[in-house]
Amino acid sequence: GAGVSQSPSNKVTEKGKDVELRCDPISGHTALYWYRQRLGQGLEFLIYFQGNSAPDKSGLPSDRFSAERTGESVSTLTIQRTQQEDSAVYLCASSLTSGIWDEQFFGPGTRLTVL
Amino acid sequence: KQEVTQIPAALSVPEGENLVLNCSFTDSAIYNLQWFRQDPGKGLTSLLLIQSSQREQTSGRLNASLDKSSGRSTLYIAASQPGDSATYLCAVRLLNMNYGGSQGNLIFGKGTKLSVKP
Numbered sequence: 001g002a003g004v005s006q007s008p009s010n011k012v013t014e015k016g017k018d019v020e021l022r023c024d025p026i027s028g029h030t031a032l033y034w035y036r037q038r039l040g041q042g043l044e045f046l047i048y049f050q051g052n053s054a055p056d057k058s059g060l061p062s063d064r065f066s067a068e069r070t071g072e073s074v075s076t077l078t079i080q081r082t083q084q085e086d087s088a089v090y091l092c093a094s095s096l097t098s099g100i101w102d103e104q105f106f107g108p109g110t111r112l113t114v115l
Numbered sequence: 116k117q118e119v120t121q122i123p124a125a126l127s128v129p130e131g132e133n134l135v136l137n138c139s140f141t142d143s144a145i146y147n148l149q150w151f152r153q154d155p156g157k158g159l160t161s162l163l164l165i166q167s168s169q170r171e172q173t174s175g176r177l178n179a180s181l182d183k184s185s186g187r188s189t190l191y192i193a194a195s196q197p198g199d200s201a202t203y204l205c206a207v208r209l210l211n212m213n214y215g216g217s218q219g220n221l222i223f224g225k226g227t228k229l230s231v232k233p
Contacts, residue, residue, distance in 0.1 A: 009156065033220055042119070043204070045220035059220070091158060100146045100208050104221060106159040 002026065004107035006092050012113045013082055021077045021110045025094030030072050033095075033104060036061075038088040046090075049075060050098040082114045117142045121205055121224035128195055129232050136190040136227045138205030143183050150179050150190050151204040153226065159204065163190070195231045202226040 005024040013019050025032050034046040045059040049069040060066075064082075069075035079086055089111050093104040118141045128134055138148070147166050151159040163172045163179040165188070171180040178191040192199060206221040 004158075006158075035220075035223075040225065042223040042225040043206075043221070045222075048220060093159075103149075103161065103164065105161075106151075108156060108158040111156075 004092055004094050004105055006090075006107040006110050008110060009108065010111045010113075012115065014115050015084060016081055018078065018080045019082055019112065021079075021090050021112070023075045023077070023092030023094075023107060025072075025075070025092070026105055028072075029094035029096055029105075031095045031098040031102070031104075032069055032075050033093040034067060034075070034077050035091045035093065036088045037091060037109075038085075043091060046077070048098070079112075082112075084114050087112055087114045117145075117207060117209060117222045119205060119207055119222050119224040121203075121227050123227055124225065125228040125230075127230040127232065130195060130197060132195050132231075133191070133193050134195055134229070136192070136203050136205075136229070138188040138190070138224055140186045140188075140207050140222075142209070143186055144209065145183065146208040148179075148181055148188050149206050149208070149221070150177075150188075151206065153202040153204055162203075192229075195229075197231045197233050200229055200231050202228045 007022045030051045033048040035043040037043045047057050047067045049055045064080045067077045089109040091109045092107045095102040095104045120139045122137045149164045150162045152162050153159050165172045165181040176193040181188045204226045206223045
């Protein structure tokens with residue numbers, strides 16, 4: 001079946017602009033995670049959604065970052081007033097549930113470059 | 116706080132060599148440990164997942180071991196090939212997960228960039 005998809009694959013923007021990144025999870029997966037990978041760094045957890053529960057936003061680096069998800073479908077990660085340090089690959093993952101026994105499946109990522 | 120470290124950061128070997136990638140973690144209270152492969156533009160591919168009660172997992176030319184008490188895992192790649200060139204990531208899943216808590220996420224190392232020369 002189809003895996004996790006993300007769009008766009010690449011995004012170049014100017015400092016100060018807003019960007020929106022999209023993630024389509026695997027159908028039927030109730031949990032969705034966003035991670036960020038900056039150059040030379042490991043993946044950092046940003047936010048996760050489980051069904052209709054309130055999302056866990058504890059990994060968001062600043063209030064310029066926000067994310068939404070409607071039900072168990074598409075999620076969008078929005079970065080307002082982008083800064084150069086926001087340049088990174090943003091990865092989305094989904095799993096059947098948020099249980100620790102459920103494997104996370106990753107999308108190809110969106111490479112964001114802020115000039 | 117759980118920290119995951121991978122050594123070396125980069126490795127270059129000639130084709131055919133056997134090699135070992137290392138991963139260490141500071142908190143032994145993990146549920147499982149997972150090795151991923153990351154290719155540019157293709158996201159992460161899961162290679163091997165070891166449950167905390169297991170000592171090793173094998174898939175083809177790959178063998179991953181886990182010593183939870185010492186906080187270490189190794190990924191052994193036999194008879195390396197140029198197609199093995201990629202970044203290899205180690206990640207742990209914490210044991211104590213509070214529903215809705217960030218402990219549900221994976222904790223990643225920075226990766227080892229492997230280059231296998233023909």
